[in-house]
Amino acid sequence: MSMKEFIYQVEARNPNQPEFLQAVKEVVESVWQVYESKPRYKEAKILERIVEPERVIMFRITWARDNGEVMVNRGYRVEFNSAIGPYKGGLRFHPSVNLSILKFLGFEQTFKNSLTTLPMGGGKGGSDFNAKGKSDSEIMRFCQAFMSELFRHIGPNTDVPAGDIGVGGREIGFLFGMYKKLKNEFVGVLTGKGLNWGGSLIRPEATGFGAIYFAKEMLALKNETFEGKTVAISGFGNVSWGTTIKVNELGGKVVTLSGPDGYIYDKDGIKDDKVDYLLEMRASNRDMVKDYADKYGVPFYEGKKPWEVKCDIALPCAIQNELNGDDAALLVKNGVKFVAEVSNMGCTPEAIKVFQEAKLPFAPGKAVNAGGVTVSGLEMSQNSLRFNWSREEVDEKLKKIMIDIHEQCVKYGKDNDYVDYVKGANLAGFLKIANSMLDQGLV
Numbered sequence: 001m002s003m004k005e006f007i008y009q010v011e012a013r014n015p016n017q018p019e020f021l022q023a024v025k026e027v028v029e030s031v032w033q034v035y036e037s038k039p040r041y042k043e044a045k046i047l048e049r050i051v052e053p054e055r056v057i058m059f060r061i062t063w064a065r066d067n068g069e070v071m072v073n074r075g076y077r078v079e080f081n082s083a084i085g086p087y088k089g090g091l092r093f094h095p096s097v098n099l100s101i102l103k104f105l106g107f108e109q110t111f112k113n114s115l116t117t118l119p120m121g122g123g124k125g126g127s128d129f130n131a132k133g134k135s136d137s138e139i140m141r142f143c144q145a146f147m148s149e150l151f152r153h154i155g156p157n158t159d160v161p162a163g164d165i166g167v168g169g170r171e172i173g174f175l176f177g178m179y180k181k182l183k184n185e186f187v188g189v190l191t192g193k194g195l196n197w198g199g200s201l202i203r204p205e206a207t208g209f210g211a212i213y214f215a216k217e218m219l220a221l222k223n224e225t226f227e228g229k230t231v232a233i234s235g236f237g238n239v240s241w242g243t244t245i246k247v248n249e250l251g252g253k254v255v256t257l258s259g260p261d262g263y264i265y266d267k268d269g270i271k272d273d274k275v276d277y278l279l280e281m282r283a284s285n286r287d288m289v290k291d292y293a294d295k296y297g298v299p300f301y302e303g304k305k306p307w308e309v310k311c312d313i314a315l316p317c318a319i320q321n322e323l324n325g326d327d328a329a330l331l332v333k334n335g336v337k338f339v340a341e342v343s344n345m346g347c348t349p350e351a352i353k354v355f356q357e358a359k360l361p362f363a364p365g366k367a368v369n370a371g372g373v374t375v376s377g378l379e380m381s382q383n384s385l386r387f388n389w390s391r392e393e394v395d396e397k398l399k400k401i402m403i404d405i406h407e408q409c410v411k412y413g414k415d416n417d418y419v420d421y422v423k424g425a426n427l428a429g430f431l432k433i434a435n436s437m438l439d440q441g442l443v
């Protein structure tokens, strides 16, 4: 079978799942050559198996609003691959959530988790719940209703969810409380927990910190540093927050944030108490970034994306396909030097092509944002040990793993003097999963 035929077959089996097919195509294109050269992989149909989730759970969630209105949402958990550990990956609560999106995320998570070197398989879940305009008690009741079904499918040695878009420390608390009540067990079944009840230091910061540790290595390879660099980011949630803190620490300046309503431009940089304000915006359940412009008197561009500003480094931190081919061309035209996806699959295939053809260092989300799940893995270890590591210990381990992921990308993606981080991340992640699947036979 040719690569084209293989992809055609996956398309035919998964109609109306564009995000999932996009994620699969990217990986298959990266690994096909190696796959072809290993009869053992082909005989065991490793690729056919790796694109098929081990289990998909879909369920109804019924709950009531404060005014008594009955609400029906759909819940999911995609248990994608357990070759190297229990299913592990976040829960996304966002109105756009559907099976295609959660399958793409679960698929990507499998490769990302493999890159971390920690023993975690891949999974993802969530719901089409929209937190915008909901009260805190409505959010709590929704989380409880969600867990009242999910609890029977997960466990500390089976499947360990965490946060993603729309699921932060607050939601993890409500979900954990309900799990504990239903099972009468206090175990590490979720990560991203509060510090008083089994959480890990640095977990809230981990995705952003890890991304900048990774980007620092990308820059170092070109004899550059963050000092004095202008950075454009999107989003205003947890990931944007951690990213901004670390860019500031390294002497860079973050000038943009975005939301579903548009983007803000802060020429002085998002620093000091302005960084804390991101947490307030998230907690407000308003889902808009204009509040920042109103509070600090900076320009707000309604309905626009931040990729039109002049910057040295662009870091999409919001959601899949938030940066397209036209955005990429504009960034390149305006002199961008590095692009790292902090969101999962933040760039469209057309955008990636633009960056790679311009020979610009571009790194994919599954490598760049692996710091989040890395510290989740460290939280699982601490829960098993019934012990907590210090801030310095966790940060040191995170840094070491991000540097190691960067090395793996260079090892598997280097082509003369250009590093294809997409190929490097996909191939390095794939080999470990494929070999583990081979070892475990036909399951």
Ligand code: 2IT
Binding pocket: 088, 089, 090, 091, 109, 112, 160, 161, 162, 163, 164, 165, 191, 344, 369, 370, 372, 373, 374, 376
């Ligand atoms: O996309 C991701 O890696 C996450 N949302 C975090 C997953 C986790 O289990 O910490």
